[in-house]
Structure formats: C-alpha cells, structure tokens
Amino acid sequence: MTQLHTPKASRNQETGRLSFMASVSPPRFRLRPRGGVPGATSHPVACTFSSVPAPKKTVRRSLLVTSAALSSLALTAPAALAAPSPSTSPSPSASASPSPSASASPSPSASASPSATPPANMSSVGGTRLGQPGTQVDLGSGAPVIPKDITARSWIVADAESGEVLAAHNAHWRLPPASTMKMLFADTVLPKFPRSEKHKVVPADLAGMGAGSSMVGIKEGETYTVHDLWLGVFLRSGNDAVHVLSAMNGGVDNTVKEMNEHAEELQALDTNVVTPDGYDAPRQVSSAYDLTLFARSGLQKKDFREYCSTVRAKFPGETKKGKKGKSVRESFEIQNTNRLLSGDSDVPVYQGIAGVKNGNTTNAGATFTGVAERNGRVLLVTVMNPSKDEHNEVYKETAKLFDWGFQAAGKARAVGELVPPKSAAQASAQPGANASAGQAGGGDSSTVPRTKAAAEESSGGMGIAFAITGGLLVLLAAAAFLVNRRWPLPDLVRRRPRP
Known part of the structure; x- marks a missing residue:
C-alpha cells in the first residue's frame, strides 16, 4: 500500500522525549511483534523544529538499578x-455513568440530546475553575483577548506538554461527542494488534451499525490488514472499520x-x-476536557500519530474478475476529513497541524480536537458544537483558538491542568513524594543522609533495612515527581501550508 503525506518518523521506534515513559494504554493481550506493511512507502513533511533529546542514559540506568535494589529488599x-x-x-x-464520587457533575441524562x-x-x-x-x-x-466570535457550546485550549x-x-x-469518541477507541x-495482521x-x-453511519467502504468476504482498518477509522471516520x-x-x-x-x-x-x-446513543457523553485527555494520551503512541496525521492513502477495494478470468483487487484513494489537515475551499491547511480527529452527528453537531505546533510549543484545542451554522465552522473556530493560544502562551496564566492518568498520579503520591518535591524545587537535600544516620544508630539490622528502603523510596518518588509534573509529547509531524 502506498501512502501519501504520511509521516516517516512516526513509524520509527519510539524515541525522544517519551522513550522513558510507560504507556498508559491497556497491555497487549497478544505477544506478537509489531511491524510495518511490507512495501509501504511514505513521504516526510517538513518539520518546524528539531526533536528534543531523550534524558541521558545514565539517569535511566540509575533508576533501573534503584528499582532492582528496591525489589530485592521487598522480598525480605x-x-x-x-x-x-x-x-x-x-x-x-458499558452503560454505567462515571462514579458520582469522582465528579461533581450529575449523571448523564437518559436522553441523547444535551440541555x-x-x-x-x-x-x-x-481545577475548580474548569x-x-x-x-x-x-x-x-500582553495576552490577547479571546476571539469574540467563538460560538461553540464547549471548548478548551491547553498546552499539550505541560498540561x-x-x-x-x-x-x-457532558455533551454527545460524535466521532471524536474514536480517539478513545483507538487509544x-x-x-493490541500488529498492523500487518489480516482479517x-x-x-x-x-452488524449493528447505525443508519447513515460514515463508511470507508469495507466489503464482506474481503481481507484487510489492521493497518488498512485504522486508516479507515482515522481518515474516513469509518464506522464499518470500527466495528x-x-x-x-x-x-x-x-x-x-x-x-x-x-x-x-x-x-x-x-x-x-x-x-x-x-x-x-442515549447516555453517550463526553466533554471537551475528556476529549483533550484522549488526544493527549493517544498522541504518545507512534501509530496513533501516524494515522491521525495522514492526509490521504490508498484503500483496498473489492475483488473482481479480470479480463483473463484472474481475480483483481484494485484500490481507491481516501482523504482525511480533518479540514485543518487536508484543507477545503474555505479552510486552508493550518500551519503546524498534526491531527487529531473530527466528528459530526445530529445530536452532537460538529466536534473536533486538533493538535498543532508553532515555535516549539504544542497546543491541543477541542471545540464542541458551534452554534454558528456555517460550512466548516468547527474548523474555523478551532483555528481562531489555536491562533489565540499561540499568541497568549507565556502570557495568559493557567486556569487549570490536564491531569495525568490514575497510575501516574498514584506514583507521584507515594511516601516521600513531598520530600522529593522539596528537593526538586531547591529545598532541603539532607533527607537521605539523615535517614542513613538514624539507621546507623539503631541496634538491629532490620532498622538499617528500613532506612535504606526509605531512602530508595524517596529517590523513586523524586523520579516520579520529575517525570509526572510534565507529560511531554514526542516529536510530532508538523505541516506547513501548501503553496
């Protein structure tokens, strides 16, 4: 399969700023290698900044040694x-609403239509303001004011790296999300499946697809690779590919x-x-905040970044009989329906755009989450259901919010944050995290030496073991704090406007 305008770097092994971070995706159930589709080619697009190097190997090696030592102590x-x-x-x-104790929001309405x-x-x-x-x-x-002609019911502008x-x-x-829900589906x-696997x-x-669903054109009896199916999900928002x-x-x-x-x-x-x-569907809801979390999590995966930033690709068609009786399967071109990525008559390609996903249904209206980079800063913008009834309005309002965000970055003060996953938040809240936070911020650095001294004064060997373990926990908590206070994104594919 020949793909056009598909980022070459996004198919490389995970490198750069996220190479040391654990994935927040569910673990794979199948121990199979990942690999590209044989013969696939791509065309890299110019980037607007160079990638930031990964942390030094010595830092990662010390963390591994510390983890191993702590594990051995845990056995005794x-x-x-x-x-x-x-x-x-x-x-x-599958049908339950989120836990009321975790959120101040009421349960989603039984009706699919929003208030x-x-x-x-x-x-x-x-954050309370959110x-x-x-x-x-x-x-x-010096921060500019918010554009006055933003009519969306809900929207958010966030720094993708700092959160x-x-x-x-x-x-x-809580509003109907339309096909932006596919970001969570993909994440x-x-x-779980290697891209070369066939089905x-x-x-x-x-079976069970809704009437009027968007389709990529999958046919019964035909065989597709997982790679084909994901292109259908991201480019054409194909509900058939999702099913x-x-x-x-x-x-x-x-x-x-x-x-x-x-x-x-x-x-x-x-x-x-x-x-x-x-x-x-009744009770199916999300929010601009949650959709932004899905995009931020998905963008840490190289395949997710590739698919959501692909402008057009070839998709397998139906197998037919050729002139000489041989079976022939041709392909057809599909194009990304994200208009900030592919452009349209009234919407130019947005400078620095790198994905992510759009949607449109009767109840949801138009929805969109996008990621873009300019001058080394990566922003995420989500827009849900503009009330202004104009062609491509959701993309126009997104572009205006991107423009505002890039101008306001470093000037506007944060009104909230994109929270890390539960597992990351719990790691940073382990015992010793407060002490490590003080050290990271330039506070008292004598915590570990004092712990060792107290251990030497104790009469039993178990006291020494406790002290060493406590010191190791402090070190690990410090590492967790430093990692999780920022959740950086790897180098994305940045696009310049077409000439």
Missing part, C-alpha cells in the same frame, strides 16, 4: 513495607467496556461510552 522486608493492594472499586460498565445550558455544577477535575460555567481565562500582561489549560469554556459540560484498541470480514462484523476492529477485539460490548475502563484510568470522568464509533 516485612509485610508492612509491601505496596498497598490495588483498588477494588468496580470499573464502569440548552451547561449545569451549574460540573466536574472540578483539573467546573464553572462560562469562559475561564486569566489574561496576563496547562490556557482557557476554557464549559470544559466539563484503547490500537496497541477476513464476515457479515457479523458489520470490524471491535469484532476482532471480542465484540462491541467488550470494546465498550474496555473503553470505559480506559477512560476511568485517564481520569476522563465526564465520559460514558455506549457505542465505540461515537454514533448517537
């Missing part, structure tokens, strides 16, 4: 030193369950998944 240490058992709280079911106004009390995840209705912004000296929310409007309003399912489509794979991948993943119900579980891990507590493709 008393049970009191054991890590706490994981939470036994149940994961959300006309945002609720007075919304989730405060990421739970307040209306526009939240803290302009510093700072620069401005937001009804960020936690959940994409790591022959049977009628059951395509085939869901069938490979144990069915739609299982996939919905895993998506809800992954949303909970990401602390996307406004989200309730009912259909994996984002098709309108």
